[in-house]
Amino acid sequence: MNTEASNMEALVYVVDDDTALAKSVGALVSSLGWRSRTYGSADDFLRSFDLRQPGCIVLDVRMPGTSGLTLLEQLAKMPLAPTVVMMTGFAEVATAVRAMRHGATDFLQKTCKESELCDAIRRAVARDAENRLAFVRREKLLDRTQRLKPAERAVLELLLAGKANKNIAAELGVSERTVEDRRARVMQKFEVDSLPKLVMTAIEAGLHPAY
Amino acid sequence: MHSSDQRRVMKLPSPNPEASAQDACFRLLVEQVQDYAIYLLDLDGHVISWNAGAERIKGYSAGEIIGRHFSCFYTQSDIDEYKPQAALDTAHHRGRFEDEGLRVRRDGSTFWAAVVITALYDESGSLSGFAKVTRDITERRQYESRLRQMVELAVNAMILIGADGRIVQANARTATLFGYQRDELSGLAADQLLPERFRRLVPGISRRFFAGPTTMRSLGRKGGLFGLRSGGSEFPIEIDLHLIKVASGWQIFASIVDVTDRRRSEELFRVAVESAPNAMVMTDADGRILMSNLETERMFGYRRDELLGQAVELLIPERLRLAHPQHRADFARQPSRRAMGVGRDLFGRRKDGSEFPIEIGLNPIAFDEGLLVLSAIVDITERRQAEHEARLHLAEVAHFSRLSTAGEMISGLAHEINQPLAAAKNFASAFMRLARSGSEVTNKDLIKLVENAGEQTSRACEIVTRLGNFLRKGPTERMPADLNSVIDQVMALTVPGLGIYGDGVTWRLELEPKLPPVAINAAQIQQVLLNLIRNGVEAMNEMPADERVLTIATAREADRVRVTVRDRGVGLSAEQITRVGEPFVTTKPNGMGLGLSISRSIVEDHGGTLFVESALGHGTTFGFTLRIAEYLKQAEMEA
Numbered sequence: 001m002n003t004e005a006s007n008m009e010a011l012v013y014v015v016d017d018d019t020a021l022a023k024s025v026g027a028l029v030s031s032l033g034w035r036s037r038t039y040g041s042a043d044d045f046l047r048s049f050d051l052r053q054p055g056c057i058v059l060d061v062r063m064p065g066t067s068g069l070t071l072l073e074q075l076a077k078m079p080l081a082p083t084v085v086m087m088t089g090f091a092e093v094a095t096a097v098r099a100m101r102h103g104a105t106d107f108l109q110k111t112c113k114e115s116e117l118c119d120a121i122r123r124a125v126a127r128d129a130e131n132r133l134a135f136v137r138r139e140k141l142l143d144r145t146q147r148l149k150p151a152e153r154a155v156l157e158l159l160l161a162g163k164a165n166k167n168i169a170a171e172l173g174v175s176e177r178t179v180e181d182r183r184a185r186v187m188q189k190f191e192v193d194s195l196p197k198l199v200m201t202a203i204e205a206g207l208h209p210a211y
Numbered sequence: 212m213h214s215s216d217q218r219r220v221m222k223l224p225s226p227n228p229e230a231s232a233q234d235a236c237f238r239l240l241v242e243q244v245q246d247y248a249i250y251l252l253d254l255d256g257h258v259i260s261w262n263a264g265a266e267r268i269k270g271y272s273a274g275e276i277i278g279r280h281f282s283c284f285y286t287q288s289d290i291d292e293y294k295p296q297a298a299l300d301t302a303h304h305r306g307r308f309e310d311e312g313l314r315v316r317r318d319g320s321t322f323w324a325a326v327v328i329t330a331l332y333d334e335s336g337s338l339s340g341f342a343k344v345t346r347d348i349t350e351r352r353q354y355e356s357r358l359r360q361m362v363e364l365a366v367n368a369m370i371l372i373g374a375d376g377r378i379v380q381a382n383a384r385t386a387t388l389f390g391y392q393r394d395e396l397s398g399l400a401a402d403q404l405l406p407e408r409f410r411r412l413v414p415g416i417s418r419r420f421f422a423g424p425t426t427m428r429s430l431g432r433k434g435g436l437f438g439l440r441s442g443g444s445e446f447p448i449e450i451d452l453h454l455i456k457v458a459s460g461w462q463i464f465a466s467i468v469d470v471t472d473r474r475r476s477e478e479l480f481r482v483a484v485e486s487a488p489n490a491m492v493m494t495d496a497d498g499r500i501l502m503s504n505l506e507t508e509r510m511f512g513y514r515r516d517e518l519l520g521q522a523v524e525l526l527i528p529e530r531l532r533l534a535h536p537q538h539r540a541d542f543a544r545q546p547s548r549r550a551m552g553v554g555r556d557l558f559g560r561r562k563d564g565s566e567f568p569i570e571i572g573l574n575p576i577a578f579d580e581g582l583l584v585l586s587a588i589v590d591i592t593e594r595r596q597a598e599h600e601a602r603l604h605l606a607e608v609a610h611f612s613r614l615s616t617a618g619e620m621i622s623g624l625a626h627e628i629n630q631p632l633a634a635a636k637n638f639a640s641a642f643m644r645l646a647r648s649g650s651e652v653t654n655k656d657l658i659k660l661v662e663n664a665g666e667q668t669s670r671a672c673e674i675v676t677r678l679g680n681f682l683r684k685g686p687t688e689r690m691p692a693d694l695n696s697v698i699d700q701v702m703a704l705t706v707p708g709l710g711i712y713g714d715g716v717t718w719r720l721e722l723e724p725k726l727p728p729v730a731i732n733a734a735q736i737q738q739v740l741l742n743l744i745r746n747g748v749e750a751m752n753e754m755p756a757d758e759r760v761l762t763i764a765t766a767r768e769a770d771r772v773r774v775t776v777r778d779r780g781v782g783l784s785a786e787q788i789t790r791v792g793e794p795f796v797t798t799k800p801n802g803m804g805l806g807l808s809i810s811r812s813i814v815e816d817h818g819g820t821l822f823v824e825s826a827l828g829h830g831t832t833f834g835f836t837l838r839i840a841e842y843l844k845q846a847e848m849e850a
Contacts, residue, residue: 018630020667024637027660031644062714089626089633090710110633114640 010125011055013082014038015045015071017063021110025058025087025117032118034125042066051080054132056105056124058117061088061095069098076102080135083124085117141205144189152189155182159195160202248345251331254338256281256299268324268347270317281343284314286321302328302341311348323349368467372401374460376417388469390440401465406439421461426454434474438467447474490588494523496581498539510590512562523586528560543582546575551586559588568595605812606735610684612809613738616745617682620708624678627707631670638664677704681737689817691728691840694736694765694772698722701740702763708741709748715756716748721764729772729837735813736837739821742806743776743833750780750831768836771819775834783825810835 012029014036016022022038029036034055039045043066045057057075061068068086075081085106086099096107105127106120148156158168165183169176192198241249241262248265250258257280261273269276269284276283282295289295289312302308308328313321325346333339362369368385370378381396389396389404402410420428430436430450437445446469453464484491484502490510493502503518511518511526518525524532538551551557551571559569572587617624642660645652677700698720706713744761751759762777807821814821814835825831 018634020663020670021630021634021637024634024641024663024667027641027663028637028644031641031648064714089629090622111629111636114636117637 009054010034011053012036012121013045013049013057015042015057016060017041029121042071054128056083056085056121056128058085058087061086072099072102072104083128085120085124141201145205145207147189148186152182152186155179156186156202160199160207250343252281252341252343254340256295268345286313286315298328299341302330303338306330322347323352370401370465372463372465376400379462389438390442404438406437406445420452428452446471492523492586494584498523511559526559528558528566542573546582548574567592602816605816609735609738609809609813613682616741623708623710628671628674631667635664635667681734683734689730689732692731692733693726693728694774695722695726697733697736698740698763701737705741705744713748716759716761719760719762721762723766726765726767726772727839730840731817739810739813742810746833747776747778750778770839771836772839773834773836775832777830777832779830782827782829782831784827788823788825
């Protein structure tokens with residue numbers, strides 16, 4: 001029904017010690033077609049949020065108790081945390097820099113235009129969706145990496161290091177034919193059909209080229 | 212030469228056993244008498260009878276004395292002068308001898324005796340002996356002697372004047388006062404002690420006095436009477452005259468006081484009052500004006516003769532007159548030297564009806580006739596003017612200081628205002644979207660959004676209004692206010708106004724409920740509180756956030772309300788404490804040091820006291836006390 005509600009699963013958390021402001025952002029979010037949930041403090045939020053829930057957080061910088069920035073830093077350490085739009089009554093450059101460094105998607109003043117807030121929330125929700133897709137994929141690749149036999153993994157690592165079959169065979173003390181067989185099995189498990197694709201996927205899976 | 216009826220005829224006691232029973236009774240009576248020595252002498256003066264009184268007074272028993280010559284009762288010097296025989300001779304020739312003199316007891320001690328010797332004759336008319344009656348008058352003599360001494364030593368001149376107007380007797384003071392030798396006074400015409408101009412009045416006064424019903428008169432009580440010294444100089448006197456009866460008729464006892472000193476102090480008093488720079492008004496128990504001075508005439512515009520005898524309410528504005536007799540009655544119940552109407556504005560009224568502010572000191576003077584009150588009145592028009600100007604000046608400075616404080620707080624306050632405005636804007640946006648979307652939204656939801664937007668707008672308005680009240684110059688007069696609600700209002704400004712400096716501070720309010728109101732200029736007292744709170748918070752800047760506690764407390768203390776702001780900072784040294792509140796003294800790197808100085812001026816202008824209690828390492832408590840409004844009123848009632 002609403003074009004903006006591209007991801008109807010998304011839930012927007014609003015965390016602000018000024019509960020009236022939190023509710024007003026909540027109302028705006030609802031009018032945009034998303035579900036919203038408001039919290040009066042960072043600690044309340046931490047107690048009840050669900051990591052699996054897609055969406056984003058609209059987070060106040062200054063709050064008594066755990067501040068917004070502290071919460072942001074804690075979220076940054078979690079895998080698959082929701083994306084964060086920081087809001088502040090005080091526009092301070094230092095705070096903004098710190099927020100962006102810790103992964104906030106936007107840093108807004110509370111008096112910003114409605115469209116800025118809507119765009120920021122939209123971006124955050126979209127980013128969250130992307131993050132979740134990337135996460136799923138990464139998980140899958142990680143799973144594949146773990147299915148490699150040690151001998152296959154050794155060949156892959158040397159391939160990532162850019163070595164030719166001949167050199168790999170010499171280094172591992174096996175025949176060139178054996179190296180070719182193992183490389184074929186690795187490509188089969190990673191579901192790729194060319195060496196460049198294999199390297200890309202391996203990097204994506206968290207295996208780094210050994211230089 | 213003696214008529215027979217003057218002669219006492221009495222039988223001498225005889226050994227005749229047939230003496231009559233009457234004689235026996237009489238003798239018994241005489242023998243029992245204790246107060247008088249009664250005894251008989253024969254022709255030569257030998258004692259032939261003795262009674263109990265004689266034994267008591269003279270110390271001899273009957274057996275020791277009967278037969279001895281009565282000269283043993285006389286002193287040696289009297290015997291040498293033949294006084295015993297002379298007494299008998301006189302009694303013989305005149306029938307009676309009376310004398311007062313020293314007599315000797317058996318133990319050789321002397322006493323003062325009153326003696327009567329009567330000659331006794333037998334039936335044939337020839338002298339048969341003497342009866343002697345002696346009384347011990349030592350005590351009476353001593354009393355008379357003391358009385359005489361008292362009169363002699365009296366500070367008043369005392370004169371006894373005969374019916375002929377001449378002085379019979381005068382005491383020593385009379386001589387020194389009037390400049391006479393003692394012996395010049397006896398027989399002197401009493402009116403010589405008065406100047407010529409008074410003498411012609413004397414006969415009239417004497418005549419009326421002798422004729423009149425009273426036995427006492429006073430002259431010169433109201434002044435104007437003078438005495439005349441022998442040297443011709445005059446001096447002011449007062450005279451009390453008493454009519455007293457003596458054997459020869461009436462005499463006048465005059466007691467004369469030299470009132471030179473009293474008149475002088477009266478004159479000094481009059482001059483002092485007259486030349487006083489204040490208006491002085493003396494009133495009697497009924498509130499009538501007995502006396503006033505030159506300054507009173509000048510200050511109120513009445514001539515003295517228009518004031519004397521009038522009710523003192525004449526000098527009071529009409530609107531206050533009705534209540535004044537009650538004030539006077541209250542004062543009369545508990546008179547004391549004090550200022551009238553402490554804490555209340557007093558006004559005087561000039562003859563032309565104009566009013567002016569005054570201050571009055573009351574001095575009660577208790578007399579037998581009733582309570583007199585001497586009031587000293589000061590025209591305080593100029594002082595009031597100066598106070599008014601000082602207050603306006605303080606208001607200016609305080610206002611300037613509030614503007615500058617508000618400037619320092621503005622970013623914090625802007626946030627506090629933006630917050631509800633942002634919320635209102637969000638609610639409005641949500642409303643617009645939903646209303647336009649045409650989706651299944653209920654009116655109830657929409658109304659709720661508009662309501663919320665309205666509420667948040669009001670919240671922003673409140674803060675702006677509060678800030679406006681704080682910054683307003685406002686009227687200088689004071690209104691009764693509850694300090695607890697003043698503190699609430701200040702907190703609503705201060706906490707956001709502190710911005711991030713207030714982060715982490717735990718605010719603790721210990722407010723005594725139901726505080727009586729105090730009369731204050733609310734904006735100025737808010738300013739004081741705000742200064743103290745900001746000071747307290749800044750004193751804790753260096754501390755870990757969770758240790759910053761600021762306690763704001765109110766408490767009632769007798770006739771005052773006490774407000775304290777306590778921080779847990781490092782505290783002040785003794786030297787810093789003594790300098791607290793001096794302008795431009797500050798412990799803060801960016802402070803002007805004017806906040807406390809202005810706070811103190813404001814509190815003191817409100818009649819209160821600003822104080823600080825602190826010790827290094829134990830935090831600092833700043834506070835002030837203000838007088839309770841109802842006590843101000845009560846103090847007025849009492850005055």
